[in-house]
Amino acid sequence: NLLIEHSPMGSGTYRSVGEWLEAIKMGRYTEIFMENGYSSMDAVAQVTLEDLRRLGVTLVGHQKKIMNSLQEMKVQLVNGMVPL
Amino acid sequence: MGSNIVYEWLRTLQLAQYAESFVDNGYDDLEVCKQIGDPDLDAIGVAVPQHRRRILEAVVRLKEEDETVSG
Numbered sequence: 001n002l003l004i005e006h007s008p009m010g011s012g013t014y015r016s017v018g019e020w021l022e023a024i025k026m027g028r029y030t031e032i033f034m035e036n037g038y039s040s041m042d043a044v045a046q047v048t049l050e051d052l053r054r055l056g057v058t059l060v061g062h063q064k065k066i067m068n069s070l071q072e073m074k075v076q077l078v079n080g081m082v083p084l
Numbered sequence: 085m086g087s088n089i090v091y092e093w094l095r096t097l098q099l100a101q102y103a104e105s106f107v108d109n110g111y112d113d114l115e116v117c118k119q120i121g122d123p124d125l126d127a128i129g130v131a132v133p134q135h136r137r138r139i140l141e142a143v144v145r146l147k148e149e150d151e152t153v154s155g
């Protein structure tokens with residue numbers, strides 16, 4: 001999809017929060033994210049570790065996975081890089 | 085993936101079959117593995133009681149090593 005590829009947002013790589021979470025194998029949290037207002041990739045990009053804890057993401061491995069993925073998206077955003 | 089530190093750690097415990105699931109769940113270095121408890125093992129899918137015990141004992145050893153080094 002050309003529109004997505006050329007999106008200025010690094011987080012535009014994923015079309016939805018659900019797609020992103022599935023991609024990093026954290027799909028079990030999709031409903032929790034949606035229900036708590038993190039229903040777009042732009043909203044998700046602002047998530048902090050505190051937010052994750054509040055959402056009930058208590059497993060440190062899962063916290064790490066989600067935060068790492070967000071960090072990667074931000075790096076892509078800063079570099080203006082579009083992943084191939 | 086073969087050279088991952090968690091894979092090596094699990095291999096010494098003869099539980100390398102869980103390595104992929106550990107990494108998939110974000111337990112991809114020993115710092116994060118030190119914080120493993122029962123809920124983490126549930127998520128990773130380690131169901132065999134003997135395997136769970138072996139991992140939890142190894143987690144305790146990881147923490148002890150840490151204390152020895154850092155004082």
